[in-house]
Each structure stands twice: as structure tokens, then as C-alpha cells.
Amino acid sequence: MSTTMDPASVAAKAEANAPTPATPKPLSTRIQLWVRLWMFKLTIRSLLGTLRFFRYKGMGTLQPTYRKTLGSAGLVHDIWIPDNAAESDKLPLYIDIHGGGFAIGDPFHDETWCEFLRQKGIVVVSCDYRKAPSYAFPTQTEDLIDVVTAILNDSSLPVDKTNIAMGGFSAGGNLSLSVAQEKHLQGRIKGLLLWYPSTDFSAKYRGEMRDAPDGTPDVLAKSGELFTYGYLPDGVDLCDPRLSPIYADRALLPQKMRFVGAEYDVLCNEAHETAKLYSEHEEGDKEQGDVVEDKKQGVQSWRKGNIWWEMVLDAQHGFNYVTKKNPEAEKERKRVTELAYERACEWLKKEVYA
Numbered sequence: 001m002s003t004t005m006d007p008a009s010v011a012a013k014a015e016a017n018a019p020t021p022a023t024p025k026p027l028s029t030r031i032q033l034w035v036r037l038w039m040f041k042l043t044i045r046s047l048l049g050t051l052r053f054f055r056y057k058g059m060g061t062l063q064p065t066y067r068k069t070l071g072s073a074g075l076v077h078d079i080w081i082p083d084n085a086a087e088s089d090k091l092p093l094y095i096d097i098h099g100g101g102f103a104i105g106d107p108f109h110d111e112t113w114c115e116f117l118r119q120k121g122i123v124v125v126s127c128d129y130r131k132a133p134s135y136a137f138p139t140q141t142e143d144l145i146d147v148v149t150a151i152l153n154d155s156s157l158p159v160d161k162t163n164i165a166m167g168g169f170s171a172g173g174n175l176s177l178s179v180a181q182e183k184h185l186q187g188r189i190k191g192l193l194l195w196y197p198s199t200d201f202s203a204k205y206r207g208e209m210r211d212a213p214d215g216t217p218d219v220l221a222k223s224g225e226l227f228t229y230g231y232l233p234d235g236v237d238l239c240d241p242r243l244s245p246i247y248a249d250r251a252l253l254p255q256k257m258r259f260v261g262a263e264y265d266v267l268c269n270e271a272h273e274t275a276k277l278y279s280e281h282e283e284g285d286k287e288q289g290d291v292v293e294d295k296k297q298g299v300q301s302w303r304k305g306n307i308w309w310e311m312v313l314d315a316q317h318g319f320n321y322v323t324k325k326n327p328e329a330e331k332e333r334k335r336v337t338e339l340a341y342e343r344a345c346e347w348l349k350k351e352v353y354a
Helices: 009-013 027-053 107-119 139-152 171-179 220-231 268-279 291-297 327-352
Strands: 066-070 075-080 091-097 123-127 159-169 191-195 256-264 299-304 307-316
Touching (some): 066 139, 075 107, 075 139, 091 107, 091 327, 107 159, 107 327, 139 159, 159 171, 171 191, 256 268, 256 327, 291 299, 307 327
Parallel strands (some): 091 123, 091 159, 159 191, 191 256
16 A cells, blocks of 8 residues: 655656756757657658558457547547457456657557457557647646546446556656546556656656667657657656656555566666556565566566566567567567557456456
């Protein structure tokens, strides 16, 4: 059980006693970044659309049960319901928030994960939100608070409203932590599943860019700067806990949290530091993962109270999405992803939905 803490204690731990404002970049730099970001957005949108249309390597073959408009922004979200579920059923609910640097992607981005959960008997609502740079922080958080509220009030879903988890990959993990701090959502989300999330825009706990053992550069090496530029308005407090959840009050967050990091990901360090800070307010001793089982699974793990940490070894940011050119490497990536999904689902069922 989490203990009550002073709202400023986590920030004090991180030595963030004064706001750290985002510094405006020179006009020429801003123009260059704006052009590069929009070119990147358009390229990714066209590429994904083409691959899905032609069902390249199975992309686009999985489909949600239906799509529905929720929230005042008029966005459309994907609903995944297990086969043979009746309207009267009360199934566990997972609210998925897709990643994409706050600038790209859509609810269908996470279709393999959503389908995986659906097959495990879990209802999934994969949410959309307005994107940077047209919409900067905190629009994404505000959109999702509105959407999550609408989901919780939707009587048509065959779900148990007392059995709800939320999570996301990368930016989706950040937004999950951001949304969960909303006052009127307190106590309604039981757990957060946070896949390689960004948690610290102040850069105090930023990791190093490192190539993977096979020489593959960090996925965020080129795109990270673009995403940050598009998402952060000038003068924003970089220690705002909605933006940088490492500074969040642990008492405002759901009781149970699981962090999944990737060893060769620049965001791994800040995610790990966040897990450690949150765990300081948990009862009991820190328990290291079983050495034999961790080796078998290809991870390093620990838990303290309701905080779980897992680092997937030899993996990069987006390891469950970014394919490998080498057939053997791709086969291994799929195996690692399947194992990670199984572990995460087991945690949801045993720790959150139990």
C-alpha cells in the first residue's frame, strides 16, 4: 500500500525547487525543426497508410471490434472486445494510449498489443488525442482526461468499472502518468502499465544515446529533438508533473505500477529513476527478480511494494514495433516481444484485476 506523502516531496527528492522553463530556440532553428517535423509526420503517415492498405507483413489485418467517437474533441477511438462477450458481462478494462512522440500515430498503432489483450479476455479502448506541433502540451493530457472520463461513463461497454488499468508505449506511458493525476480520476484507475515511458523533460535524469550491440542507432537519436520541439510550448515549466511525471506526487497515482524499460533506450534511465523514486513510498523491502527466470526471459527486474521494474536486455526503444532486417534478429525480436506481452498480461491479471 502506498503511504501518504507531501505533494512536494518527490520534487524535493529530485532537487527541483524552482521551475525550469523551456528556453525558446532561435527563429531559424524553430523554422528548421518545424519543417523537419512536418516532413517526418507526413512521411510516417503516408508510409503507414500504404503498408496497412497493402497488408504488408500482416499490417492492417487485425481490426478492432468497432470504432467510436468519445470526448468533446470529436476523436475516434478503437474498441476491442473479446469474442462471445455479452452486453451483461463485466470484463476487465485496459485503456491504451498510443505513443509516437506526441506528434504521430493513432489508436490503431497498437493493434497487436490490443488484439493480444482481447484474446486474453480483456476489453481494450485504444485512445486518440490531438497531436503536436498543431497542439502542444497540455492539450494531449486534457484530451485524454476527457476521453477517459467518457469511457468510465460509457454504459455500453461490457466492463467492470472497478477493474480498470491504463497504459501506453513511450509518449503513451508519459500521458498515462499525466492523466492519472487528474483529481476526479483518483481511485478509479487501479494500475498503470508503462512501456519505455518518457518521464523527465527537465533532462535531470536523461540517459545516454547508445547504439545497440548490432550497431543499430537509438531510435530517438534523430527524432527525439523534433518531438520535444513540437510538444513543448515556450516557457513551459519542465518540472510540471503532468509533463515530467518523475516529479509527480506518488499519492495521486494508481496503487499499482509496472515499468518496462529497454536496455539500449535513451529513456531507460529516466524511467528507472522514476520507478525508484515512486518505490521509496512503498512498504517492504526491495526484491530482486529471480536470477534464473530473469535470464530465461532476457530481463533484469525488481519490485518494491506495488512498483515493478523490468528492463528488457539488448532491446531498443520501440522493440515491439521496430522490425529487424536480419531474419534471425527479427525472429528474436518477435520472441522477446511475445514474452514481454505475456509477462505484462500476467501482471495485469494477477496484480491489478485480481
